[in-house]
Amino acid sequence: MVTSNDADVVVVGGGIGGLSNALALTRKGLRVRVLERAQEFGEVGAGLQIAPNCTRILDRWGLLDEITSLGVLPENIVMKDALDGSVLTRLDLHDVERRYGFPYMVIHRSDLHGTLLRACREAGVDLVTDVAVTGYEQAAGGAVAVHAGGREYGAVVIAADGLHSVARRILSDDEPVNSAYVAYRGAVPIDRVVDLDVHTKDVVVHVGPRCHFVQYPLRQGEMFNQVAVFESPKALAGEADWGTPDELDAAFERTCGQVRAGLPLMWRDRWWRMFDRDPIMNWVTGRIALTGDAAHPPLQYLAQGAVMAIEDAWVLSEHVSGGDWDAALAAYNAVRPEHCRRVLTTARAWGDLWHHDGEKRLWRNGVLREREVHDYSYVDWLFGPTALTPDQEPPMFPAA
Ligand code: FAD
Numbered sequence: 001m002v003t004s005n006d007a008d009v010v011v012v013g014g015g016i017g018g019l020s021n022a023l024a025l026t027r028k029g030l031r032v033r034v035l036e037r038a039q040e041f042g043e044v045g046a047g048l049q050i051a052p053n054c055t056r057i058l059d060r061w062g063l064l065d066e067i068t069s070l071g072v073l074p075e076n077i078v079m080k081d082a083l084d085g086s087v088l089t090r091l092d093l094h095d096v097e098r099r100y101g102f103p104y105m106v107i108h109r110s111d112l113h114g115t116l117l118r119a120c121r122e123a124g125v126d127l128v129t130d131v132a133v134t135g136y137e138q139a140a141g142g143a144v145a146v147h148a149g150g151r152e153y154g155a156v157v158i159a160a161d162g163l164h165s166v167a168r169r170i171l172s173d174d175e176p177v178n179s180a181y182v183a184y185r186g187a188v189p190i191d192r193v194v195d196l197d198v199h200t201k202d203v204v205v206h207v208g209p210r211c212h213f214v215q216y217p218l219r220q221g222e223m224f225n226q227v228a229v230f231e232s233p234k235a236l237a238g239e240a241d242w243g244t245p246d247e248l249d250a251a252f253e254r255t256c257g258q259v260r261a262g263l264p265l266m267w268r269d270r271w272w273r274m275f276d277r278d279p280i281m282n283w284v285t286g287r288i289a290l291t292g293d294a295a296h297p298p299l300q301y302l303a304q305g306a307v308m309a310i311e312d313a314w315v316l317s318e319h320v321s322g323g324d325w326d327a328a329l330a331a332y333n334a335v336r337p338e339h340c341r342r343v344l345t346t347a348r349a350w351g352d353l354w355h356h357d358g359e360k361r362l363w364r365n366g367v368l369r370e371r372e373v374h375d376y377s378y379v380d381w382l383f384g385p386t387a388l389t390p391d392q393e394p395p396m397f398p399a400a
Contacts, residue, residue, distance in 0.1 A: 003144065003151040007033035007126060010145050010154035012133045012167065014041045016109075017292025017309030018160030019116040019125075023061060024317035026123040033152060034125060035145060037132035041117050043109040045272070046187035047218050047225035049203060049303040050107060052100035052383045057314045059102060066115050071107030072217045073097075075201045081365055082208025085256035088368035095374060100383045106203060106216045106225070108187070112306070133159075136167055136288050143287035156287045156325050158316075160309070163275060165294035171285055176275035179299055180235035181351075182243030183274060184228040186266040190217065193224045196261045200224070206259050207364075209357035211251045213259045226262050228252065229274070231355070243271045274299055276348070279341035284333040287325060291316070296340035301351040304343050304382065311386045312336055318388055335390050342396055343382070 009025050011018045014036030022032045050058075050071075058064045077091040097103045120127060135146040136157060143157040159167030163176055190200065198204075203216040211230035218225045230251030234242035245268045252263055276299045283290040292309035315336055319328040356364050376383075377397060387393040 003153050005153040007031045007152070007154050009033070010035065010152045010157045011160055012145050012157065013160035013162060013294070014127065015043070015160060015162060015292065016113055016116065016306045017312065019113065019120050020310045020313035021158050021160060021291055021316065022125045023116060023120050023123060024313040025320065026120070026125050027061065028317050028320050030320070032125050033154070034120070034127050035131040035133055035147065035152060036129045039130055041113070041127065041129065043113040045109050046185045047106055047216060048109050048112060048306055049216070050105050050112070051303065051307055052096065052102040052104060053386055054307040054310050055102040055105055056385065057310055060314070061119065063115055063119060067105065067107055067112060068103070070111040070115070070219065071105045072219070072221055073103050073105055074203050074216060077203045077205065078199065079368060080204060080206045082206035082211065082213060082255045082259055085258055088207070088365055089371045090373060092373055096383065099376060106218060108218050108223070111219070133161065133166060136170060138286040138288070155323070156289065156329065159288065159290050159294050160292045162293045163277070163297045165290065167288060168290055168294050170288065171282060171290065172280045174278055174280065176277055176297070178235065179274045179276065180231050181229055181274040182232050182235070183272045184248055184266040184268070185226070185272070187218055187223050187225045188265050190222055190224050192265060197258050198224070198262065206255065207354035208255055209361065210355050211255070212354050213252070213255070213262065215262060226265060228263060228266055243273055276344060279337070279344045281337045281341065282333065283337055284329045287329070289316070289329055289332065296344055298344045298347045299351050300347070301354065302343060302347045302382065304347070308340055308343060314386060315388055331389070335387055335393065338390065339387060339393055
């Protein structure tokens with residue numbers, strides 16, 4: 001079997017995580033090859049929220065103007081009760097931008113992915129499709145990604161192969177954790193919602209018993225994106241065919257008019273079952289490193305999955321200097337797993353809070369209504385500058 005060894009770095013997976021690593025390392029003067037199993041590079045799904053800890057990095061890569069021209073800078077994130085439609089709390093996103101120096105943006109996934117892909121092409125990344133990596137090996141001074149057509153050697157191999165990562169099996173025997181929640185998505189032209197009672201300049205999250213509903217504009221306000229998420233009774237009962245449209249309709253029966261008005265606009269022919277994984281604290285073995293969802297797939301409640309993937313890429317690239325890969329990988333492994341562990345566990349807890357019913361719902365609503373709009377103590381640790389070393393990692397919450 002032929003071994004190619006004309007790249008410094010081999011990246012497995014050409015999603016947002018893989019392309020971010022490829023771009024960041026190419027900008028450091030390295031020759032990078034990306035191996036993607038799909039026939040074409042691309043993203044499925046609709047919108048993504050990207051917080052200032054991500055737009056700060058995109059700015060450093062010279063991409064912020066381009067993605068700003070493609071996305072939307074919403075005015076607020078508004079949290080509402082999904083049953084009675086009342087406002088619980090909000091984040092003023094103009095003030096967020098002032099505080100953190102970079103905007104909170106919503107963008108179509110394919111626009112962010114397309115921007116990264118174009119930047120990779122311009123930077124000279126070797127982008128290869130239709131190659132599914134089946135195994136990994138350590139090698140002298142590097143590592144090898146193995147696929148049906150051959151072997152790709154690099155001084156380092158970065159596995160950005162997503163939730164069901166092949167590479168992760170080398171480091172952990174854990175499996176994806178099924179949350180029993182399922183997401184429906186739908187992005188439609190904005191004129192389809194003008195007669196509905198929707199906020200077209202905000203991100204709105206309606207939180208309800210075992211369900212939530214997210215709405216925001218996309219593509220400079222030309223499109224409107226919705227995500228409906230609910231707990232599937234069939235998943236809880238152990239049935240294989242779970243998350244079907246009849247369950248979608250039943251899950252939102254009790255919700256307010258604003259939510260129910262949006263439901264007919266969801267795509268009903270596909271849905272996404274929500275898995276995460278337990279955190280693992282070691283992402284590196286020899287010259288093989290995990291990144292993105294391969295390392296830390298979260299539940300989506302903090303909207304930080306793609307953001308963490310981009311942060312991973314930036315942190316690793318900032319530690320690469322003088323070709324000392326062992327030091328760079330050690331520095332990366334010293335800081336990123338702990339940050340992402342916090343995000344994963346907080347996302348689970350945040351999702352539980354969203355989905356309360358009965359007295360717990362009333363308690364939650366009371367706590368959120370009490371929150372002062374400009375209190376950033378719960379997001380400073382997320383939206384601030386990405387830590388390069390453990391001592392730069394801020395405490396999660398201020399001391400009482
Ligand atoms: P993936 O996107 O899974 O990419 C992996 C790539 O590797 C794919 O292209 C795949 O084809 C390829 N691949 C897989 N196996 C192989 C192989 N063996 N060989 C070669 N190639 C391979 N994140 C946010 O930051 N903000 C949000 O608002 C947000 N909202 C979300 C909403 C929902 C409903 C969901 C489900 C997720 C959301 N996320 C959000 C999370 C975000 O989508 C993911 O965390 C992010 O896309 C992960 O990127 P990745 O490149 O690591 O993995």
